[in-house]
Structure formats: structure tokens, C-alpha cells
Amino acid sequence: MNKGLLFVVSAPAGCGKDTILEQVLAKTENVGYSVSATTRAPRPGEVDGVHYHFHTRESFEQMIKDGAVLEYTEYIGNYYGTPRKAVEDMLAQGKDVILKIEVEGAMNIKKLFPECCLVFILPPSMAELERRLRKRGTEDEETILRRTAQARNEIGTAVNYDYFVVNDALEEAVDDLIAVIRAEKCRKARCMEMLEKIKGE
Amino acid sequence: MNKGLLFVVSAPAGCGKDTILEQVLAKTENVGYSVSATTRAPRPGEVDGVHYHFHTRESFEQMIKDGAVLEYTEYIGNYYGTPRKAVEDMLAQGKDVILKIEVEGAMNIKKLFPECCLVFILPPSMAELERRLRKRGTEDEETILRRTAQARNEIGTAVNYDYFVVNDALEEAVDDLIAVIRAEKCRKARCMEMLEKIKGE
Numbered sequence: 001m002n003k004g005l006l007f008v009v010s011a012p013a014g015c016g017k018d019t020i021l022e023q024v025l026a027k028t029e030n031v032g033y034s035v036s037a038t039t040r041a042p043r044p045g046e047v048d049g050v051h052y053h054f055h056t057r058e059s060f061e062q063m064i065k066d067g068a069v070l071e072y073t074e075y076i077g078n079y080y081g082t083p084r085k086a087v088e089d090m091l092a093q094g095k096d097v098i099l100k101i102e103v104e105g106a107m108n109i110k111k112l113f114p115e116c117c118l119v120f121i122l123p124p125s126m127a128e129l130e131r132r133l134r135k136r137g138t139e140d141e142e143t144i145l146r147r148t149a150q151a152r153n154e155i156g157t158a159v160n161y162d163y164f165v166v167n168d169a170l171e172e173a174v175d176d177l178i179a180v181i182r183a184e185k186c187r188k189a190r191c192m193e194m195l196e197k198i199k200g201e
Numbered sequence: 202m203n204k205g206l207l208f209v210v211s212a213p214a215g216c217g218k219d220t221i222l223e224q225v226l227a228k229t230e231n232v233g234y235s236v237s238a239t240t241r242a243p244r245p246g247e248v249d250g251v252h253y254h255f256h257t258r259e260s261f262e263q264m265i266k267d268g269a270v271l272e273y274t275e276y277i278g279n280y281y282g283t284p285r286k287a288v289e290d291m292l293a294q295g296k297d298v299i300l301k302i303e304v305e306g307a308m309n310i311k312k313l314f315p316e317c318c319l320v321f322i323l324p325p326s327m328a329e330l331e332r333r334l335r336k337r338g339t340e341d342e343e344t345i346l347r348r349t350a351q352a353r354n355e356i357g358t359a360v361n362y363d364y365f366v367v368n369d370a371l372e373e374a375v376d377d378l379i380a381v382i383r384a385e386k387c388r389k390a391r392c393m394e395m396l397e398k399i400k401g402e
Binding site for chain 1: 320323324326327328353356357359360362363364365367376377379380381383384385388389392393395396399400402
């Protein structure tokens with residue numbers, strides 16, 4: 001059985017990455033999602049173990065000590081990390097795995113898994129991104145301004161990614177990401193073993 | 202308007218490339234197909250202007266003199282070539298264009314259009330390829346053996362391509378090629394202008 005491929009998806013807050021990923025997972029087979037761990041407080045509607053594994057600082061720091069997170073980072077005062085075991089198990093079972101990680105974590109994963117594929121979700125424009133952040137209505141003005149500035153910084157690192165998906169029309173963005181996952185499995189670098197097998201007959 | 206992308210699809214005889222391309226074109230919007238020109242005789246059911254533009258040697262050689270073919274090659278005693286104008290017009294209109302070309306022509310197109318994307322369609326195995334060639338029943342034994350040997354040579358050059366699509370189950374191969382066309386438009390190298398625009402806001 002072939003090992004699955006690892007996809008890292010990053011996006012500034014307000015780019016709709018949660019909705020995109022939810023729909024991608026609903027529309028694909030054999031694609032798994034790695035639920036991140038975090039110490040930030042759950043937002044309204046967020047479920048532990050579904051949107052994030054919510055932890056106290058103490059239990060998160062214990063996971064770090066135990067080597068139980070592949071990577072972690074601190075972001076606006078909270079830890080975010082990737083639990084190791086779930087990812088490794090899914091890949092070994094031949095499942096493709098999507099990690100949703102911010103930009104610094106994505107670069108750490110790239111170092112650990114050089115063959116992973118990095119996808120950055122972009123807003124159609126900065127103006128539209130700010131509009132969406134305000135519309136969400138769950139953050140105060142200071143947080144919105146900080147997130148907009150943060151988005152700008154993150155988009156500045158997008159050049160390190162392999163693919164860009166623009167979330168203008170949601171359905172199109174979902175189908176773009178599904179196509180990336182499918183096409184990436186056809187890329188030469190990932191198919192050399194199969195080619196050699198056919199040639200060797 | 203963005204220019205379309207150019208996709209070159211090659212496959213040994215018997216890999217089902219005609220059926221795949223027919224279904225890909227039926228299932229996509231904004232993807233055009235460049236009908237090749239050839240001097241070989243039409244097979245039963247082949248329609249001039251649909252499967253190929255069929256030419257005499259004299260008229261093909263006139264096209265070469267006129268610069269009306271992007272590339273051409275001689276293959277098993279016949280000319281095969283890519284009419285220039287149709288391709289350039291579709292790309293300028295923002296359409297993605299698929300060229301079906303054998304391996305030598307594909308390399309020539311890559312030199313002319315370094316940004317084109319090369320896709321090689323593979324059989325699941327050499328044994329299955331030979332079985333399919335025999336099943337077609339339109340060629341004599343000598344032609345079948347020549348085509349099998351030719352297929353082996355062509356597959357030997359597949360390493361020069363960007364993507365491999367295996368035609369084991371037709372529907373999967375069709376969806377793979379559609380995904381490649383869609384994903385390729387999201388690749389970083391093709392989106393830098395858009396990224397700069399967002400960053401520049």
C-alpha cells in the first residue's frame with residue numbers, strides 16, 4: 001500500500017479555511033484531517049476534538065515534553081500544535097492527510113516532511129478580507145486590526161507555498177483544493193516507482 | 202484576461218488517450234482541443250477536422266513551408282503536426298488548450314512554450330497495453346509488434362513529463378486529467394501576479 005500524502009493548508013483568519021476544509025473532507029474519500037491542539041479559548045460553536053483539541057497551557061506543555069506534537073508554535077499568546085500520532089497513523093494507512101496550520105508551523109512541517117504539499121488560501125483582496133473579519137462579529141476592533149495586520153504578514157510568506165487557492169466563490173475554492181489533492185498524486189516525482197515498474201516488465 | 206494554459210498529452214497507442222480526451226472535453230468548460238494534422242490514412246470512424254486534419258504529403262509540406270505548423274514530426278512514415286493558428290487563438294482567448302502529440306513533438310512544444318504542462322498517459326502494465334492493442338483489431342500482427350516496441354520507447358521518455366495519468370479505470374483517468382488541468386492553474390508559479398496584486402493593496 002502506498003503511504004498517503006501530507007497537505008498543509010494555511011490561511012489568514014477570515015479566508016474561510018474551516019468551511020473549505022469541511023466541504024473538501026465531505027466531498028472526498030480517503031482524505032483525513034488532523035485536528036490541531038491549542039490553548040486558545042473555544043469560539044462559540046467550536047467543539048473539542050472536532051475543531052481543535054482544546055488544552056490548558058499545562059497539558060500542552062506536557063505534550064511538548066513528551067514529543068507528542070509534531071510541531072507547535074505560539075501565536076497571539078496561545079499555543080497551536082499538531083498531535084503526532086494521528087498524522088502518522090493516517091499516512092501509514094494510505095490516507096492523505098490535511099493539516100491546517102499557520103505559516104510558521106507550516107514551515108516546520110515542511111522541514112519534517114520535505115515531500116509534503118503546501119497550500120495557501122488567499123482572500124480575493126485585502127479589502128474583502130477585512131470586510132469578512134468585521135462581519136464575523138466575534139472579535140473586538142483591536143483584534144480585528146491585529147488580525148488584518150497579521151494576515152498581511154502571513155500573505156507575505158505565501159511565496160513559500162506550492163499552491164494558492166483563492167476563496168472568492170466558496171464552491172470554486174473547494175473544487176480547487178480537491179483538484180490539487182488529486183493532481184498532486186499524479187505528479188511525476190510521486191509516481192517514479194510506478195513508472196519504473198511498468199518499464200521493468 | 203489571463204492567457205490560457207497549454208497542456209500536452211502524450212500516450213502510446215492503445216492507452217485510450219482519444220477516449221480520455223473526448224470525455225475530459227465533454228466534462229470541462231473553457232478547455233479547447235487542438236486537432237492535429239497528419240498524412241496518415243483515416244482509421245474507420247475517424248472524421249476529418251475532428252480526429253485529425255487529414256492531409257496529403259504535398260499539402261502538409263506546404264504548411265511546413267508556410268510556418269503554419271507549430272511543430273511536426275515523422276512517425277512510422279507519416280507526418281504529424283500541430284496547426285499554429287488554432288492554438289494561438291484559443292490561448293489568447295483565455296482558453297486552456299490540450300494538444301495530443303507524440304513524445305518527440307511534445308519536447309518540441311516544450312521548447313516553444315516552456316510554461317506548458319506535459320501529461321503522459323500510461324497503461325496499467327505493458328501486458329495490458331498489448332492486450333488492448335490486439336483487441337482493437339484494426340492492425341496486422343507486424344503493426345501490433347511495432348506499436349508495442351514503440352510504446353516501450355515512448356514510455357522510456359515519460360520521465361520528461363510533469364504528470365502521469367494511468368488509464369486503468371477510464372473514469373478515474375478522466376478525473377485525474379481534469380484535476381491536473383484545474384490544479385495546475387493554482388500552482389504558485391502561475392499565480393505570482395495575483396499574489397503580488399493582493400500584497401500591493
